[in-house]
Amino acid sequence: MIDRNTWIGLTTAALCVVFALAAPNGGGEIDTLKKSTLAIHDEAMKTMADMNRIGRMLKREMTALDTLAPRRETIRQALGRMKQAEEGMYAWMQQYTPPDDMKPEVAKPYLEDQKRKIEQNRRDIQEALEAGRSLLKQ
Amino acid sequence: MMKYLLFAGVLAAVFNACMQPSGPRILPILGERDVVNGDTVYPSIPDFAFVDQDSQIITNATFKDKIYVADFFFIHCPTICPKVKANGLRIYAKYKNDERLGMLSHSIDVKNDTVAALRRHAEKLGIDAKKWHLVTGDHDAIYSIADDYFSVATENPDLPGGFDHSGRIILVDKNRHVRSFCDGTDAKDVDRFMVDIDALLAEQFPGK
Numbered sequence: 511m512i513d514r515n516t517w518i519g520l521t522t523a524a525l526c527v528v529f530a531l532a533a534p535n536g537g538g539e540i541d542t543l544k545k546s547t548l549a550i551h552d553e554a555m556k557t558m559a560d561m562n563r564i565g566r567m568l569k570r571e572m573t574a575l576d577t578l579a580p581r582r583e584t585i586r587q588a589l590g591r592m593k594q595a596e597e598g599m600y601a602w603m604q605q606y607t608p609p610d611d612m613k614p615e616v617a618k619p620y621l622e623d624q625k626r627k628i629e630q631n632r633r634d635i636q637e638a639l640e641a642g643r644s645l646l647k648q
Numbered sequence: 649m650m651k652y653l654l655f656a657g658v659l660a661a662v663f664n665a666c667m668q669p670s671g672p673r674i675l676p677i678l679g680e681r682d683v684v685n686g687d688t689v690y691p692s693i694p695d696f697a698f699v700d701q702d703s704q705i706i707t708n709a710t711f712k713d714k715i716y717v718a719d720f721f722f723i724h725c726p727t728i729c730p731k732v733k734a735n736g737l738r739i740y741a742k743y744k745n746d747e748r749l750g751m752l753s754h755s756i757d758v759k760n761d762t763v764a765a766l767r768r769h770a771e772k773l774g775i776d777a778k779k780w781h782l783v784t785g786d787h788d789a790i791y792s793i794a795d796d797y798f799s800v801a802t803e804n805p806d807l808p809g810g811f812d813h814s815g816r817i818i819l820v821d822k823n824r825h826v827r828s829f830c831d832g833t834d835a836k837d838v839d840r841f842m843v844d845i846d847a848l849l850a851e852q853f854p855g856k
Contacts, residue, residue, distance in 0.1 A: 548726055548727045551726065552727055552728065552813065555813035556812050556813050558813075559791070559794075559811045559812055562788075562791045563791070563795065565788075566788050566791065566792060569788070597759065600722075600724075600757050600759060600760055603724040603725065603726060603757075604724050604760060606724075606726055608726065
């Protein structure tokens with residue numbers, strides 16, 4: 511037979527286990543969100559390097575063109591788009607703060623917002639790269 | 649029987665010792681070579697001019713008669729760069745007083761990583777500008793030279809290479825040739841890289 515105190519102890523321990531398992535795993539979800547956000551950043555940086563390479567090729571072409579050539583203006587606009595996309599990346603990095611000291615209820619919406627912003631920047635960079643590539647082929 | 653075994657063991661050890669190459673290990677010169685007028689020409693790092701955290705102009709002449717390690721970073725990089733800097737600090741600590749080796753880190757964020765920002769960053773890292781130059785300069789010049797370094801320091805020479813934000817640290821010899829590189833985010837690969845640095849120092853500064 512188990513005495514009363516032992517029953518109380520076992521019941522308390524069991525309740526603790528139940529609550530621990532039921533509690534949301536905020537840390538794991540935040541970590542996953544942080545990693546996926548930064549992975550988008552890393553991918554966008556690689557694309558940005560390609561974009562930059564295409565941009566330099568366009569600049570070399572532009573310097574060889576007559577100053578009144580219509581293509582010059584087309585290249586200038588493409589380069590402007592690239593510059594904006596690149597500055598968007600650096601602006602994102604300047605304002606990004608690792609959420610290490612944030613409570614989960616603050617970190618989650620913060621990271622979701624950061625992820626949306628860097629996804630948009632990745633799209634901007636990709637589109638500027640493709641526009642530049644397409645222009646080079648013409 | 650034991651005598652014969654012992655004799656065989658000694659013979660094997662002597663044979664093995666004779667087969668070991670003598671002298672320093674020679675690192676290969678990386679990159680695709682050309683033959684020009686009968687001479688083999690290796691890729692080399694082109695002329696450059698940037699400005700460091702102490703507002704000093706840094707060119708190839710800064711590393712005259714030295715070998716150096718190079719990488720590309722930006723201060724607000726949230727992922728790769730902090731790991732590369734941590735491993736860079738290990739290289740700095742080991743070779744801090746060795747004048748034969750220099751260190752050169754190029755910021756690719758020329759807008760935000762100004763000379764003042766680089767100085768603050770250097771102070772935070774606790775590094776001496778005479779040893780480790782954090783440089784900025786013309787945006788296209790930095791990206792272009794990044795491509796020059798990375799097109800040689802690549803895992804697959806058959807594929808077109810270029811700067812790819814990978815955290816690579818690159819070793820350059822006295823003749824501007826790339827001789828080794830490592831993944832700057834991987835501490836074990838950096839350990840291997842430092843063995844390569846020692847090998848290049850032994851090769852290029854014999855007897856010192």
